[in-house]
Amino acid sequence: MKRNQGAEEKHIPLAERMRPKGFDRFYGQEHLLGKGKILSELIESGRLVSIIFWGPPGSGKTTLGMMLARHFDLNCVFFSAVLSGIKEIKEVMAQAEQQKKLFGKPIIIFIDEIHRFNKAQQSAFLPYVERGDIILFGSTTENPSFEVIAPLLSRTKVLVLKPLDEQALRKIIQDALEDEENGLGKLRLKISEEALKLLLDQSNGDARRVLNALEIAASLTRGPEITTREVEEALQKRILLYDKSGEEHFNLISALHKSLRNSDVDASLYWLARMLYAGEDPLYIARRLVRFASEDIGLADPQALAMALRAKEAYDFLGSPEGELALAEAVVYLASAPKSNRIYVAFNRAMKDVEESPFEPVPLHIRNAVTPLMKEIGYGEGYQYAHDHPLSTTDMETFPERLKGRRYYQPGNLGFEKEIKKRIEWWEALKEKIRRQQQEKDESKKT
Numbered sequence: 492m493k494r495n496q497g498a499e500e501k502h503i504p505l506a507e508r509m510r511p512k513g514f515d516r517f518y519g520q521e522h523l524l525g526k527g528k529i530l531s532e533l534i535e536s537g538r539l540v541s542i543i544f545w546g547p548p549g550s551g552k553t554t555l556g557m558m559l560a561r562h563f564d565l566n567c568v569f570f571s572a573v574l575s576g577i578k579e580i581k582e583v584m585a586q587a588e589q590q591k592k593l594f595g596k597p598i599i600i601f602i603d604e605i606h607r608f609n610k611a612q613q614s615a616f617l618p619y620v621e622r623g624d625i626i627l628f629g630s631t632t633e634n635p636s637f638e639v640i641a642p643l644l645s646r647t648k649v650l651v652l653k654p655l656d657e658q659a660l661r662k663i664i665q666d667a668l669e670d671e672e673n674g675l676g677k678l679r680l681k682i683s684e685e686a687l688k689l690l691l692d693q694s695n696g697d698a699r700r701v702l703n704a705l706e707i708a709a710s711l712t713r714g715p716e717i718t719t720r721e722v723e724e725a726l727q728k729r730i731l732l733y734d735k736s737g738e739e740h741f742n743l744i745s746a747l748h749k750s751l752r753n754s755d756v757d758a759s760l761y762w763l764a765r766m767l768y769a770g771e772d773p774l775y776i777a778r779r780l781v782r783f784a785s786e787d788i789g790l791a792d793p794q795a796l797a798m799a800l801r802a803k804e805a806y807d808f809l810g811s812p813e814g815e816l817a818l819a820e821a822v823v824y825l826a827s828a829p830k831s832n833r834i835y836v837a838f839n840r841a842m843k844d845v846e847e848s849p850f851e852p853v854p855l856h857i858r859n860a861v862t863p864l865m866k867e868i869g870y871g872e873g874y875q876y877a878h879d880h881p882l883s884t885t886d887m888e889t890f891p892e893r894l895k896g897r898r899y900y901q902p903g904n905l906g907f908e909k910e911i912k913k914r915i916e917w918w919e920a921l922k923e924k925i926r927r928q929q930q931e932k933d934e935s936k937k938t
Contacts, residue, residue: 519655541625541648614642689719743769743771788825833903840899886923
C-alpha cells in the first residue's frame, strides 16, 4: 500500500512545509550568513536595508527574505511580478505610507521575480524606498545589472546566492525525513546512500527540487527505505537550469566559446552537450561555431570555416539527434585547430579607419572608365594590369592617398598563417623589386 500523509497537509508541498522559520535551520549561503558576513552584520546591527536576492532556483531567496522580516518584526507584503500590475503597486504603496505615519515602522515589500517588472513598475517603488516608507526585497534568477533599473539598483544591496552544496542539501533531506510535524517523519523512512547520491547529483543545487522529488519518492516507497528506483521515478528526466532568453543562455555559450578558444576539446564537448540537452536551438550553436571559425581561427586553418559550415548544413539535412554529431565533430575540429584572431583584428582596424576618417575618393587610376566622359576626365588612366607583368603584380598604389602605407593584417606564426605570411612577404619583395627596376629606368632616362 502506498504511503500517505495527513489530509490536512497533503495539498501543501513538502518544500513549503519545510521552509525554515529560523536561521538555525537555514543551511548553505555561509558567505552571507557566516560570522562577520553581510547578513549577520545587518542582523547584529539591527538595521535592515532594501535587498535584491539574486540566485538560482531553490537557493533560499524567498526564505531569507521571510526570515529577515520575521526577525525584524516587520509586516511583509508579497508581490508576484507575473501577476501584479501598476494599480496594485500604487494601492499597497499608499497603505505603506499610511502605516509608516501611524506606527513609525516601514513594511517590507517582497517582489518575487522582480526582473519581470517593467521600468515603469520598478520606478513606482523609488520614492517610497527613498523616504523609508518601505523596505524593498526582490528576488531574481537574472542578473540585476541588466534587469533592474539603475536608480533602484543604487538604493538596494544585491546579495548573490549560490546553488546549495551537497552538505547543505544532505541536512535539508535529513530534516525532512525526521521532522514529524512538517516533514516525512511519521513515515519512519530512510533513504539508501545510492538513492541519496542520485538525488543530490540531479538537484542542480536546488532545495525545492530535492524536496519535491523526495516527497514523490516517499509516496512511491512500499518498504522502509527509499531506493534509487523510487528516486529515478520521481525525478523522471532532469531539467537543467536554462533559459534561452536569460543570462544562463549567455553563460553557457560563453563557456563553449572560451573553451574552444583555449583549445580544450573535452570541455568544449561538455558545454555543447549541456546546451543541447537543455534544449538550445542547434542552429544557434552552429551559427556561433561559424563565427568562432572566422574570429578565433581565421587563416591559421582555412578549413575551420568550411568545417563549421558543413556541420550547419549536415544538421539542416539530418535534424536531431543525428545531426548533433556533426556539431560535435565541428567542435572537436575547431578546439584542436591552431588559433589566430589576426583577421578579426585586421578587419576591426580597417573598419576603424572607415568610421573615423573622411571617405577617401577612389584613386582615378583604379576606377573603371565605362563611358567616354569618364575616360576623358581620367578614369582608369595609369592603371597597370597585373597579368601583363611577367611577375603578375605591379608597384601600383591601390590605397587612397591619405592611407598609403597602412598595415591592417599582420599574420601570425601558427598553422597556415605561416604560409600566408610567406606569401605576403614574397609579394612585397616582388613589388619592391619592380619599384627598384622602375627607379633605375627613370634614372637612366634622365642621363
